[in-house]
Amino acid sequence: xxxxxxxxxxxxxxxxxxxxxxxxxxxxxxxxxxxxxxxxxxxxxxxxxxxxxxxxxxxxxxxxxxxxxxxxxxxxxxxxxxxxxxxxxxxxxxxxxxxxxxxxxxxxxxxxxxxxxxxxxxxxxxxxxxxxxxxxxxxxxxxxxxxxxxxxxxxxxxxxxxxxxxxxxxxxxxxxxxxxxxxxxxxxxxxxxxxxxxxxxxxxxxxxxxxxxxxxxxxxxxxxxxxxxxxxxxxxxxxxxxxxxxxxxxxxxxxxxxxxxxxxxxxxxxxxxxxxxxxxxxxxxxxxxxxxxxxxxxxxxxxxxxxxxxxxxxxxxxxxxxxxxxxxxxxxxxxxxxxx
Numbered sequence: 001x002x003x004x005x006x007x008x009x010x011x012x013x014x015x016x017x018x019x020x021x022x023x024x025x026x027x028x029x030x031x032x033x034x035x036x037x038x039x040x041x042x043x044x045x046x047x048x049x050x051x052x053x054x055x056x057x058x059x060x061x062x063x064x065x066x067x068x069x070x071x072x073x074x075x076x077x078x079x080x081x082x083x084x085x086x087x088x089x090x091x092x093x094x095x096x097x098x099x100x101x102x103x104x105x106x107x108x109x110x111x112x113x114x115x116x117x118x119x120x121x122x123x124x125x126x127x128x129x130x131x132x133x134x135x136x137x138x139x140x141x142x143x144x145x146x147x148x149x150x151x152x153x154x155x156x157x158x159x160x161x162x163x164x165x166x167x168x169x170x171x172x173x174x175x176x177x178x179x180x181x182x183x184x185x186x187x188x189x190x191x192x193x194x195x196x197x198x199x200x201x202x203x204x205x206x207x208x209x210x211x212x213x214x215x216x217x218x219x220x221x222x223x224x225x226x227x228x229x230x231x232x233x234x235x236x237x238x239x240x241x242x243x244x245x246x247x248x249x250x251x252x253x254x255x256x257x258x259x260x261x262x263x264x265x266x267x268x269x270x271x272x273x274x275x276x277x278x279x280x281x282x283x284x285x286x287x288x289x290x291x292x293x294x295x296x297x298x299x300x301x302x303x304x305x306x307x308x309x310x311x312x313x314x315x316x317x318x319x320x321x322x323x324x325x326x327x328x329x330x331x332x333x334x335x336x337x338x339x340x
Contacts, residue, residue, distance in 0.1 A: 191221030251275030
């Protein structure tokens with residue numbers, strides 16, 4: 001491991017000031033001079049692998065602002081502090097009652113030990129587990145811009161069929177983010193340019209020609225909170241995750257679904273897909289295809305076809321299209337049949 005300086009800033013302002021001093025906003029995420037760390041379940045791995053090489057680590061766990069560690073439920077929705085642990089949010093009574101899709105996505109994301117360490121903000125910013133990104137001997141445009149993408153002609157079973165580009169087909173492997181994008185969450189961030197709110201749908205960037213730029217955050221910005229608006233009918237929601245094994249594995253395909261029903265007719269549907277895209281993926285075409293229709297197997301299959309209409313498979317991951325469709329159909333029908 002490369003040597004680095006470890007610091008524990010006292011508050012957000014101090015953390016931002018240090019990050020601004022040691023990192024320019026156009027730095028590559030993997031080569032940034034200063035990086036924030038909370039649970040460390042993602043960054044520490046990549047430092048050991050030589051993928052991330054920060055010169056300075058800023059530990060956020062000592063920040064004095066109490067709101068960073070709180071879950072607040074009001075009539076306007078739920079506000080998660082950025083340093084709330086995944087396990088705390090998954091086990092929170094009102095989260096489970098009001099937004100089961102959020103609790104499901106957190107519970108299914110990782111082992112209990114990791115859920116007790118990983119912060120919510122860190123979770124949504126986790127980086128891909130693409131083997132060509134993790135192994136520094138391979139070409140990877142995320143790791144070294146312009147070097148190429150070895151996954152294109154390599155073994156790409158785990159890779160994305162939605163949102164890919166000629167520069168990158170790496171999958172976004174998180175689960176929590178699918179629930180957040182489906183529910184129109186908003187991220188609060190603070191940096192040297194002040195405070196701002198970012199719609200969750202705009203937080204992550206599709207790879208395009210710059211796959212090394214993964215989010216809309218500047219290098220010195222800290223996520224302070226995640227807000228989910230009040231959606232009473234979100235009680236009828238779930239997260240379905242299909243994977244190679246039942247415990248502690250990333251999704252091959254997943255679906256976050258919330259439904260507002262009038263009997264069997266869909267007034268509104270919220271759908272996001274995981275395991276199949278380069279970023280948290282809102283399936284807007286599928287939502288639109290269901291609006292005003294009775295939800296049955298036929299309409300669910302039509303929605304699934306719409307969700308994957310723009311899919312672009314590679315040699316080994318074409319199965320994800322059919323698997324993704326079946327996952328979404330099952331998730332829609334199981335959500336319809338929930339007792340709420």
